[in-house]
Amino acid sequence: MNSSAADRLRRLRLLLTVLFTAINATGLIVFAWIAIASDESGPRSLDGDLRRVTSSANRLLQFDDTNRTFVTGYIGNDELADQCPQFAVLPGGSSTFAPYFSKRTCVPVDPAVLGGLVDDAVRSGRLVTGNIHGTGGQLVRVGVEPFRNPFGQYAGAAVAVADADAAQAAHTRFVVFVVGGCAVLVAGLAVAGHLLSTRAMRPAVAALEQQEILLAETAHDLRTPVAALRALAETALRNPDQRTELLPRTVGLAARMGSIIDGLLVRARLAAGMDQLAVQPVWLDQLVTGLVDETPADGASVTVTAAPSLVQVDPTLVQRAIGNLLDNALRYGRKQDEPAIVHITVANGRVTVADHGPGVDAAIAEELLDRFRTGSGSTGLGLSIVRWVAQAHGGALNVYNADEGGAIFELELPVLPQGN
Known part of the structure; x- marks a missing residue:
């Protein structure tokens, strides 16, 4: 199985720890041998x-x-x-x-x-x-x-x-003391070597992990718009008379892809500490409504109930997070052979996305928010990105199961008083 660069760096860290410990242990063994041999x-x-x-x-x-x-x-x-x-x-x-x-x-x-x-x-x-x-x-x-x-x-x-028994017993105690002391020192050196190598390589490992996350998130977020863009292009090729109608949708998808890439770059720069969140007052209800209008439903039923809600957020990242919640509901929030039914509620800085699917297994609810895990058992980053966006704004992402069935994802964001 191929390993990532970060995994190889971790193995290198282990190798450096072993070499550091072995070199020092050799010196201690020589010292112990000389000390024991000269104990007269x-x-x-x-x-x-x-x-x-x-x-x-x-x-x-x-x-x-x-x-x-x-x-x-x-x-x-x-x-x-x-x-x-x-x-x-x-x-x-x-x-x-x-x-x-x-x-x-x-x-x-x-x-x-x-x-x-x-x-x-x-x-x-x-x-x-x-x-x-x-x-x-x-x-x-x-x-x-x-x-x-x-x-x-x-x-x-x-x-x-x-x-000479007493002298021999004293020599035996000395040998035990020297050997035991060397063993303790070797263990201490192993711990020190591990800590030093870990500290030295932590920036490189973090940078490589961030790079891998960025690549995985890019592939995850671009998969849907790329597929839709290809479908539009193939339809335009087969039906030249519809090109005028399909062109604006194609431009819109291209713009969405550009926005996704910009958001990923911002995410990477924020994680690296190079930028700050571009927060500004945003009407959350308008952002959600516009996003739903731009997202192809593909036969699904998507309804929105929204009350005016002014939040202080980075609009690009929040739009991406809500888009991931909606995409997750459309993909997995349905019963077999039935179209998805999704209802979105916006109020008081909260965006609640409810579906009528099989719900979320309580045993893996927390795992769903980790990287590379989705409700279907496949790999992905959608929900983990949503949680990261929520935490970056000082909010949270909560997961529930509805009494009548289906999953509920609630995104909490900081509310800005409307009088400001």
Whole structure:
């Protein structure tokens, strides 16, 4: 299905919103990844505590020159042995001395696992940090600091351990915060992008919609006079003796078509804010009577009951609106296989057009006044134009069903006191 230019602009607006959101979302994702990857506040704090413990434990070591080995018995006299993080001093490599484990068990850990970490630190000669699992399955942070004997050889290491679950939970909360914040920002950017693109394209969309409406209204309003003009021309061709009689009617229809086009141009300029309504005092009863006299009835019965009614309106637009009401009544205000019966009443700034057709379904009464909808189910603009003209003058268009059958359309216009 072909879409209008306004519809394509709306799709472009959606595309711009998606691109705007995607570009900013990409930047936020990169930022979130860097922030999460660099979040080492928990492990860094634990490593500082572990390094403090291992360094203190190593300083408490004593070397027995006689037995050429380390003595760990003095470590238990320090208050460090009763605190957390817990620690152990273990031999590594080929060295042998009595291992020491601190008095307080803060996190249960397999000694064999600690011994393996000490061997790794002794072989590498570097401080070793990392995560292991305790015997209860909890996450444990480990710091292993090797030490040398008096001969410059690495003989063992002090290993300290601490519960890392709290730090891991803090990191998880940080991740949730960053991801959730990014999601909220992406949603906000999507809304902002949509609003910005909508605001930027609103004038263009409105202009295109106005152009489409103008074209549709032109086709709608010119359809009837063009058909009548063609009929007159074909009659004149077939009957040359009637040309003198048909010529004035042809000129009148051409003038009506010109008036319709002028009215459409005025409508477009008014909608664009380029012009103001050309309001002036108008005798509404005379305008309606003249319009009925100029409209071919085609066998229909059209009666007018009019009282003097002076209104302040744009005569071109009001004539067009009433013409649409009359045309609607002649087209759809009839029973099957019967001529239309239309009665028009003019009084106190109101023009009431009543017909004897099937009436208006209350469920779609409001839809009838929208663009591209008529009582017959076909598309059109007649009634929507009437409502626009009424609203432009500060009036209204009302739709009723008569008790005895048929539809009633009432056009209300501002009355000008006749004494003025």
